[in-house]
Amino acid sequence: MSDRRVAVLGAGMHPWGKWGRNFAEYGVVAARAALADAGVEWADVQFIAGGETVRNGYPGYVAGSTFAQALGWNGARVATSYAACASGAQAIDVARARILAGLCDVALVVGSDTTPKGFLAPSGGERRTDADWLRFRLVGATNPTYFALYARRRMELYGETESDWAAVKVKNARHGLSNPNARYRKETSVEEVLSSAMVSDPLRLLQICTTSDGGAAVVLTSLEYARSHGVADPVTVAAVSTVTPTFPQTVIEMPYLATDSAAVAAPPERLFRDAIAHAAYEEAGLGPEDLSLAEVYDLSTALELDWYENLGLCKEGEAARMLHDGDTTLGGRIPVNPSGGLACFGEAVPAQAIAQVCEVTWQLRGQAEGRQVSNARVGITINQGLFGHGSSVILAR
Amino acid sequence: MTSPSAAAPVPAVEGWFTAGAEPSLIGSRCAACGTYHFPPETFACRNPRCDSTSLEEIPFSRRGRIWSFSVNHYAAPPPALNSDPFEPYAVAAVELPEERMVVLGRVANGADLSTMRVGQVMEIVVEPIIAGAEEIVWKWKPVDA
Numbered sequence: 001m002s003d004r005r006v007a008v009l010g011a012g013m014h015p016w017g018k019w020g021r022n023f024a025e026y027g028v029v030a031a032r033a034a035l036a037d038a039g040v041e042w043a044d045v046q047f048i049a050g051g052e053t054v055r056n057g058y059p060g061y062v063a064g065s066t067f068a069q070a071l072g073w074n075g076a077r078v079a080t081s082y083a084a085c086a087s088g089a090q091a092i093d094v095a096r097a098r099i100l101a102g103l104c105d106v107a108l109v110v111g112s113d114t115t116p117k118g119f120l121a122p123s124g125g126e127r128r129t130d131a132d133w134l135r136f137r138l139v140g141a142t143n144p145t146y147f148a149l150y151a152r153r154r155m156e157l158y159g160e161t162e163s164d165w166a167a168v169k170v171k172n173a174r175h176g177l178s179n180p181n182a183r184y185r186k187e188t189s190v191e192e193v194l195s196s197a198m199v200s201d202p203l204r205l206l207q208i209c210t211t212s213d214g215g216a217a218v219v220l221t222s223l224e225y226a227r228s229h230g231v232a233d234p235v236t237v238a239a240v241s242t243v244t245p246t247f248p249q250t251v252i253e254m255p256y257l258a259t260d261s262a263a264v265a266a267p268p269e270r271l272f273r274d275a276i277a278h279a280a281y282e283e284a285g286l287g288p289e290d291l292s293l294a295e296v297y298d299l300s301t302a303l304e305l306d307w308y309e310n311l312g313l314c315k316e317g318e319a320a321r322m323l324h325d326g327d328t329t330l331g332g333r334i335p336v337n338p339s340g341g342l343a344c345f346g347e348a349v350p351a352q353a354i355a356q357v358c359e360v361t362w363q364l365r366g367q368a369e370g371r372q373v374s375n376a377r378v379g380i381t382i383n384q385g386l387f388g389h390g391s392s393v394i395l396a397r
Numbered sequence: 398m399t400s401p402s403a404a405a406p407v408p409a410v411e412g413w414f415t416a417g418a419e420p421s422l423i424g425s426r427c428a429a430c431g432t433y434h435f436p437p438e439t440f441a442c443r444n445p446r447c448d449s450t451s452l453e454e455i456p457f458s459r460r461g462r463i464w465s466f467s468v469n470h471y472a473a474p475p476p477a478l479n480s481d482p483f484e485p486y487a488v489a490a491v492e493l494p495e496e497r498m499v500v501l502g503r504v505a506n507g508a509d510l511s512t513m514r515v516g517q518v519m520e521i522v523v524e525p526i527i528a529g530a531e532e533i534v535w536k537w538k539p540v541d542a
Contacts, residue, residue: 118474137478138534140479140503141473142477145488149466149467152467197470198470200469247443247444247445250498252499252501257436257500258499261432261497261498262498263431264432
């Protein structure tokens with residue numbers, strides 16, 4: 001089989017925060033940082049891929065062309081990807097495919113967002129045929145409501161407690177302390193988490209990630225281009241998984257009000273989150289035992305524990321023990337969210353999956369100052385968003 | 398132009414449930430493979446191994462057990478409707494035994510949220526989305542043991 005790797009030649013971010021500026025500014029800052037990191041001129045970029053979110057506007061607003069225009073039109077070909085929380089990874093996948101097809105050598109992938117205060121909400125207007133509109137109107141089912149449903153299942157199945165999840169927050173807060181791109185850089189305690197306001201029982205405010213402004217970008221190139229650019233041993237993309245669920249999807253997912261029915265078709269061999277990871281491992285020819293670190297989507301602290309199991313880092317039901325044993329803390333067997341994760345960043349939807357890739361890139365280069373995983377060789381990212389979207393990227397060096 | 402009087406209840410969404418003494422969710426069942434769907438499908442069966450476009454409307458089981466639930470302590474943003482003054486409300490994910498699926502719904506007004514637990518038997522009721530609202534919707538109500 002031919003070599004299906006591409007190089008991550010550059011990575012860059014605009015710090016996460018609540019800056020209240022136009023999202024395109026964050027995208028330009030991140031893009032210029034990634035280009036400078038790669039040593040590539042914007043004029044030499046042949047393809048630009050944007051991660052898009054659709055909210056408070058119209059489709060196409062947060063798009064590849066917005067960044068191309070803001071950077072100064074250079075005639076590059078363009079694509080825009082909408083895949084909710086996986087938008088950035090899907091944009092990476094599009095750029096990767098174009099490079100592997102030999103249609104270009106240098107691609108820039110950008111995602112950025114400006115988020116409203118409070119809960120993410122559907123677009124305005126009365127849209128009674130839109131599942132996302134209906135879940136708010138009919139049921140009042142916010143995003144944290146769904147996170148709470150999953151969290152309570154862990155309590156029910158494995159006897160986990162709020163304190164177990166609070167320990168995830170404490171770990172991630174410590175990891176993110178010296179990350180210059182993190183929005184929150186402050187230690188916390190189990191007691192502080194457990195005394196924060198109850199939002200969606202059993203999840204309290206400090207067990208749920210916030211929404212943030214931010215931008216992230218990567219420069220992807222062919223391996224030949226990287227070599228000709230003097231980078232003989234670049235960080236490479238070994239896999240990008242963007243699988244959809246398999247029918248019947250038996251776990252309730254945003255924004256739907258019901259699961260599929262398992263009355264006729266048997267449940268799939270792998271549930272969706274497991275399938276996202278499995279496809280990435282299979283494509284890379286690697287397994288959980290090969291990982292040096294993982295960046296997972298801790299939309300809630302309890303969800304981080306789900307990911308340990310979905311990634312095969314431990315058996316089902318053993319994630320809390322793994323956490324308490326220190327396995328997923330920096331210095332442990334397989335550090336999870338050395339960046340600080342969403343607990344320290346908050347979510348900037350179309351940028352977040354790219355930000356995960358930036359962090360793993362820096363880790364594999366040994367440039368993650370203050371949070372470096374020692375001797376990092378292989379890292380994985382994973383996330384999931386609404387409408388059946390999810391992604392996982394494996395990077396190796 | 399005819400319009401309902403201000404007091405007349407209006408289904409928040411058409412064709413997904415019936416009201417009355419014995420309300421139920423209205424789903425669809427594929428005439429070819431028997432797969433259930435909710436909300437009801439009207440065009441094509443979503444079982445990927447079935448290419449049928451023959452779907453029949455069917456009332457769903459009226460009772461099921463809680464798979465999971467949450468009590469929301471903050472008002473949800475529009476287009477959600479919230480009580481004024483705001484009162485915490487519960488959302489239950491209820492597993493229907495016959496249909497082998499989980500359906501979300503608000504928990505009925507006045508239910509004792511402090512005693513809710515996974516596995517609890519719930520029954521469908523149809524009520525205003527919040528007390529006093531014109532729009533009605535299905536909800537899950539705890540069945541007293």
